[in-house]
Amino acid sequence: MKGKKFKILIRVVALVTMMTLLLVGVSLYTAKDKLKNGTIVQHVFTKRVEQHRPTVEKYAKEYEIEEHSDVLLAMMLQESGGRGDDPMQSSESLCGEVGCITDPEQSIKQGVAYFAETLKAADGNIELAVQSYNFGIGFIYYLKENNKRYSQEEIIAFSQKMYKNAQDPTLYSCLRKESKQFDACYGDIYYARDVMEYRQKFATK
DSSP states (O other): OHHHHHHHHHHHHHHHHHHHHHHHHHHHHHHHHHHHHHHHHHHHHHHHHHTTHHHHHHHHHHTTOGGGHHHHHHHHHHHTTTOSSOTTOOHHHHHSSTTOOOOHHHHHHHHHHHHHHHHHHTTTOHHHHHHHHHHOTHHHHHHHHTTOOOOHHHHHHHHHHHHHHOSOGGGOOOSSHHHHHHTOOSSOTTHHHHHHHHGGGTOOO
16 A cells, blocks of 8 residues: 555656646746747837838928937837827827827927927937926926936936826826836836937937
C-alpha cells in the first residue's frame, strides 16, 4: 500500500509541476503578445499621423514654427493617433467646446495656430508650450503670475487646482491612475512628457 501511495504522490507532483509550467508559459506568451500588439498598434497610429505631415508642415511654415513640425506630429499622435475629423483635438481652443471642428485640415491649422500662441507666451519653452496645449494657455499665465517655474510638481498642482475649483468636476475624467492618485484629473499631467518622447518618431535628419 505504501508503494502505491508513493506512486500516486509522484504522479500528483508531476501533474502539478506540468500545470505550473504550462501556466507560466501561457503568461509569458500573453505578455509577449500584448507587447507585440501594442507595438503594432502604435506603428499603425504613427503611419496615420505621418499622412498628415504635409498639412502640418504647411501651417507650421505659415505660423513660422516649421522647426517644430516633429513636435506637432507627436502631439497629434498623443491626441488622436491621426484619426477622426479633428486629429489635433483643437475644437476647444477654437470655440470652447468639443466637436465644432469636423475637417482635418481646419483641425491642423487651428492646432498649429494655438501651439504657436502657447510657444510665444512660453518664451520659447517647448515643453511648457506643449503642456499648455493640453491645459490651455492659462497654465503659462498661472506660472508667471505666481512667480513659479515650470516643473512636473507645478503641472500636478495646477491640475489639482483646476479640478478642485471646477464648477462640474464630472466633466473631467482621470486619464491615468496617477492622476486619480494625485486627485489631479484636469487635463493630462504627463502630456508633455509623452509628447517629447514621441517626437523622436517624427524627427527628420
